[in-house]
Amino acid sequence: MAAALTLEDVNRLLAEPSADMRMELAEKVATNLSGQSLTRGEIALAQDIVRLLAKDVEAEVRASVAKALRDCPHLPHDVALRLANDVDGVALPLLTGSIVLTDEDLVEIVRNGSARKQETIAGRENLTEIVSDALVTHAAESAVVTLMGNHSARINERSFDHAITRFAGSERLHGAMVARPTLPTAVSERLVTLVSAELQKQLVRMHDLPPGIAATIIQQSREHAIIRLSMGATDAELARMIAQMHSSGRLTPTLMLRALCSGDVAFFEAAMAVKGDVPVANAQILIHEPSQRGLAALYRKAAMPDHLYETIRTAIEVVNETGFDGNPRDLERFRARVIGRVLTVTDAIDSADADYLVDKLGDILATAAQPERGAPPA
Numbered sequence: 001m002a003a004a005l006t007l008e009d010v011n012r013l014l015a016e017p018s019a020d021m022r023m024e025l026a027e028k029v030a031t032n033l034s035g036q037s038l039t040r041g042e043i044a045l046a047q048d049i050v051r052l053l054a055k056d057v058e059a060e061v062r063a064s065v066a067k068a069l070r071d072c073p074h075l076p077h078d079v080a081l082r083l084a085n086d087v088d089g090v091a092l093p094l095l096t097g098s099i100v101l102t103d104e105d106l107v108e109i110v111r112n113g114s115a116r117k118q119e120t121i122a123g124r125e126n127l128t129e130i131v132s133d134a135l136v137t138h139a140a141e142s143a144v145v146t147l148m149g150n151h152s153a154r155i156n157e158r159s160f161d162h163a164i165t166r167f168a169g170s171e172r173l174h175g176a177m178v179a180r181p182t183l184p185t186a187v188s189e190r191l192v193t194l195v196s197a198e199l200q201k202q203l204v205r206m207h208d209l210p211p212g213i214a215a216t217i218i219q220q221s222r223e224h225a226i227i228r229l230s231m232g233a234t235d236a237e238l239a240r241m242i243a244q245m246h247s248s249g250r251l252t253p254t255l256m257l258r259a260l261c262s263g264d265v266a267f268f269e270a271a272m273a274v275k276g277d278v279p280v281a282n283a284q285i286l287i288h289e290p291s292q293r294g295l296a297a298l299y300r301k302a303a304m305p306d307h308l309y310e311t312i313r314t315a316i317e318v319v320n321e322t323g324f325d326g327n328p329r330d331l332e333r334f335r336a337r338v339i340g341r342v343l344t345v346t347d348a349i350d351s352a353d354a355d356y357l358v359d360k361l362g363d364i365l366a367t368a369a370q371p372e373r374g375a376p377p378a
Contacts, residue, residue: 019056023064026053030068033075047076054079059090067093075100084109088116095120107134110143118143127153136163141170148176160187238270239280246274253305260315275302288320 032046053065066083069075070093080100084091095101095109095117107130110118118139121131123146135147136159144163147153160183167173177183177191245251251271259267273283276298286294295316299309 019058019061022053022056022058022061025049026061026064027068029053030065030072033069033072043074047074047079050079051076054082059087062086062090063093066090070094070096070098073099077102081105084117085113088114091117092120095124097124103128103130106131110134111138115140115142119146122146122153123150125150125152129154129156129159132156133159133162136166141167141173145170145172145176148173148180151181157184157187160184161190164190235266235280238266242267242270242274246271251275253308256304257308257312257315260312260319265319272298272302275304277301287316290320292316 029046029049033043033050050065050069053061056062056065062083065079066086069079075098077100080094080098083094084098084101084105091113106121106124110121110131111134113121118135119142121127122135122139122143124131127135127147127150132147132153132155135143136155139147144167147155148163160177163173163177164187174191177187183191242251251274256268256271259271269284269287270280272287273280276283278286278298278301283298286298289295292313295313296309299312304312
C-alpha cells in the first residue's frame with residue numbers, strides 16, 4: 001500500500017507535475033481517505049485534491065483515482081459521478097461496487113452508458129429492483145445475462161417477464177435464468193416453453209414446477225410453433241408435415257382445433273384427410289358440405305373424439321359463414337369470431353374439457369379480441 005501523503009509529495013507535484021507523479025499522488029490520497037483516524041479537516045483536504053485529480057487531462061491519472069477509491073466511503077459523490085461517467089477505462093473499476101453511487105446514478109448510467117458499463121453494473125452485489133429493471137429495459141443482452149447470473153440481485157416478476165420478451169431467442173439468457181436459485185412460478189411456466197429439453201428438466205427440478213403443468217405448457221408451445229410454420233407452407237410441404245406428425249402420433253385433436261381457430265383451415269382440412277384416409281380434395285368437400293353430414297361422416301372415419309365434435313362443428317360453421325374480410329387485421333377478427341362462437345358451446349361438454357378448451361384458446365382470444373385502432377368492430 002502506498003504511504004500517506006506528505007508535504008514533500010506536494011512540493012514534488014509543484015516542481016514536477018508529470019502524469020506518473022500525479023498517479024502516485026492519487027494512490028496516496030486514496031490511502032489518506034481510506035484511513036480510519038482522519039480529522040474532518042484532513043478528509044476535506046484530501047477530497048479537494050481528489051476533485052482536482054478527477055479532472056486530470058490524463059486518463060491514466062483519472063483511472064488511478066477511480067481504482068484506488070472504488071471502495072472508499074469518503075469519496076465525494078460529485079467525484080464518483082464524474083468518474084463513473086468517464087471513459088470505460090476510468091469508470092469500470094468504480095462501477096464494480098462503489099457505495100457512493102446511488103440507485104438513481106446507476107439507472108442513469110445504464111440508460112446512457114456503454115455496454116461494458118451496463119455489464120459491470122449488472123454484476124454489482126445486491127442490486128435493487130430499480131436498477132435491475134433499468135438493466136432489463138435498456139441494457140444490451142450481455143448485461144441482462146450477467147444480471148440473471150447475479151444471484152444477489154433483486155429482480156421482480158415484471159422484469160423477468162420483460163427480459164424473456166426482449167430476448168426470447170437468447171439461450172444464454174434462458175440458461176442464466178434457469179440457474180437462479182428462485183424464480184416466480186409464472187416466469188418458470190413461461191420460460192419452460194422456450195428452453196431446450198435439458199434446461200426444461202433443470203427448470204422443473206430447481207423451481208418446483210409440476211411436471212404435468214410443464215408438459216402441458218411445452219405441448220402448447222410446440223402447437224403454436226407448428227401452426228406458425230404450417231401457415232407459411234405450400235400444399236406439398238403441409239401434406240408432408242402432417243403425414244409425418246400423424247405417423248409419430250403428434251397430430252392431436254387439440255392441435256387440429258387450435259389450428260382451425262387460428263384461421264389455418266388448410267391445416268385442419270389436410271389433417272382430417274390424413275386421419276380419415278381420404279384425398280384432401282374429398283376432405284374439403286365433406287368438411288364444408290352445407291348439411292354438415294359430410295363433416296360428421298369424415299369425423300367418425302377419422303376416429304376423432306366425440307366430445308369435441310360439437311366444438312369443431314361450430315368452428316367450421318363460422319368458417320363457412322364468414323371467412324376473411326380482406327381488411328387490416330382480418331385474421332385476428334376472424335379468430336375472434338371463431339373462438340367467440342366456439343366458447344358458446346362449451347356447456348355441451350363436461351366442465352373439465354370446457355376448462356381445458358378455454359385455457360387452450362385463451363391466448364388467441366386475448367389477442368384477437370383487441371380491435372385495431374380506428375378499425376370497425378368485428
